[in-house]
Amino acid sequence: MAAEQNPILEEHIASDYKYGFVSDIDTEFAPLGLNEDIVRFISDKKNEPEWMLEYRLKAYRYWLTLEEPKHWAHLDYPKIDFQAISYYAAPKKKATVGSLDEVDPELLKTFEKLGISLEEQKRLVGVESKIAVDAVIDSVSVKTTFKEVLAEKGIIFCSFSEAVQDHPELVRQYMGSVVPYTDNYYAALNSAVFSDGSFCYIPKGVRCPMELSTYFRINSAGTGQFERTLIIADEGAYVSYLEGCTAPQRDENQLHAAVVEIIAQRDGEVKYSTVQNWYPGDKEGKGGIYNFVTKRGICIGANSKISWTQVETGSAITWKYPSVILKGDNSVGEFYSVAVTNNMQQADTGTKMIHLGRNTRSTIISKGISAGFSNNSYRGLVRIAKGAKNARNFSQCDSLLMGDKCGAHTFPYIEINDKTGIVEHEATTSKIGEDQIFYCNQRGIDTEKAIGLIVNGYCREVLNQLPMEFAVEAQKLLSVSLEGSVG
Amino acid sequence: MISINNLHASVEGKEILRGLNLEVKPGEVHAIMGPNGSGKSTLASVLAGREDYEVTQGTVSFNGKDLLDLSPEDRAREGLFLAFQYPVEIPGVSNINFLKTAINAIREYKGEGPMEAKDFLALVKEKQKLVELDGKLAGRSVNEGFSGGEKKRNEIFQMAMLEPKLAILDETDSGLDIDALRIVANGVNKLRSPERSFIVVTHYQRLLDYIVPDVVHVLWNGRIVKSGPKELALELEEKGYDWIKAEANTVEA
């Protein structure tokens, strides 16, 4: 690869991130900093029951006892000042609304610009391709679509705040059951100050008739986003859930510390897909989102299945290990990941597959792509517990390097405590070939398009897992994220 | 079609082409033969615009345009096609998707909109027949897991799809059994037209039994040292290259 940058490609870099705009929305903030009063303030804003406040306070007090983790991940960033962040920011108009007429038009415009329609009829392209959306801006959910249609089937899809009010028994039963607040530093922080997120419950035997999705948008400066998502597939239920996210282009770093919990009961299945496109910072590494997320699912019942698919292109720093605890016999866990880092981005991502039940199976397909001066690490754990008879794992971790200033690292941890377990691990590192690019050029395809093609081909196994609408979006995003990465 | 004048090119500081002249008119087929390492693939790479090759002297005019001034993709869009000696694999990218991207990029260059899906599929069907390419190959990733012969046939399939003005075939015949050779040659012959020219690089005269050239050139030491009618190929097959090298040395001395 030629060392110097192609000047034409260079031009594209500045305009890479097309979601970098800020909307002028009248917003209410919590005072800067974090203390018990702030936790109470958030809980009070949301009119929460006492048990919820208690949970938050316990988490907060636990968090105070912890040190900010820094050393084990392959990441490098300055200490975060947790007192310089506002932990609550909400559009001033009525938070959740029944009809679109009540939504701040500026908000509607924001989501429209992001390509997310909150108008139900607009999405009625055909019954099959309907998607229900929960739109979360800063700390609150502004609108959930198709609620009524879903309710007819007994499906609950609403903001987390609403679930606390309307379905406290489900929230109390499941919240923290997969990711307890004691899990890690950011899970504790999230449990104390989480503001909103999505809740879905699919009752026994119901196949959710449409994709459910949450769109997270950070808008305000000086805030963090701490959302919680809880997805439950009861016995024999199925749901496919999508998550998307963006943030404005700013010089400061913003913190996003989410918790996602998934529960699959006997014969239940949850397919969770994310396209993470938080603002990654500029070319010099200024600004961008710190994305410190705890995502975990548990296959509680026999024959249940949880599948994570992620396309990670954004954020200055990503720290994220969507995991599956395979408790039920014959349960299945899957992790399909594409992580792209360019310029100064850093990603440390992977998964944990914890095999507890018999005949449990897990598959890990990870595709890392590093360009510019970025660092991309895969970190994964496969643990087969004693008594998890005939557990199987297959892992494949591939790294693709573009240029010679970036880094790719693989940290696979394997613990096998049962003799009948079988774990297969394959890893490759390759460079995007000049030969491949020239071959494309010779067929009339310019270098930028060629890289898009080659990279999308390299990620195809993972992209194939995404629902149709998302796959197209993800393909475009991959190409855009790598613009200017080869000269 | 193409007019190459006193072309000098080096790779890694080593001069490989040393004053090469060649003129190909529309509709003509020129064969280039020559011993291994004489610079045949280098010539093909230089014409296609590979960046490791530095042109130090000379000019190339392609349908009135300064070829050396164009980017590799623009050369392709202007109608120059290279069937690679060693076609590259692109895992995960289907042949179909690859060709669609290529065709639409070329169309965009000409100010045309993308090709309709149904027209594209019809074109694929028609051209597949031309090179007797299995429909399944078209759906598979570009050259991934293809046998040597399949890769070469796929190059000719791509050529048929892109309908270039000038096609350079770099040892498309090597590694082909006699049936595959016939198929490839048939494909090329069907694409011959008064507007389209070919430069066929080969080691063996047997290909020229099928693709009958208008002129045969011998490339040696970075220069065309002998040109003649198609019978020259037979003579080379019989006598080898030594007599030509000797002749060339005398001229040089």
Ligand SMILES: Nc1ncnc2c1ncn2[C@@H]1O[C@H](COP(=O)(O)OP(=O)(O)O)[C@@H](O)[C@H]1O
């Ligand atoms: N990329 C390269 N780097 C170094 N030397 C090269 C390169 N490509 C070709 N050469 C050299 O140039 C000469 C001509 O090679 P080539 O054009 O491949 O010959 P041919 O195709 O006629 O067999 C050979 O000596 C070869 O070693």
Ligand SMILES: [Mg+2]
């Ligand atoms: Mg050669």
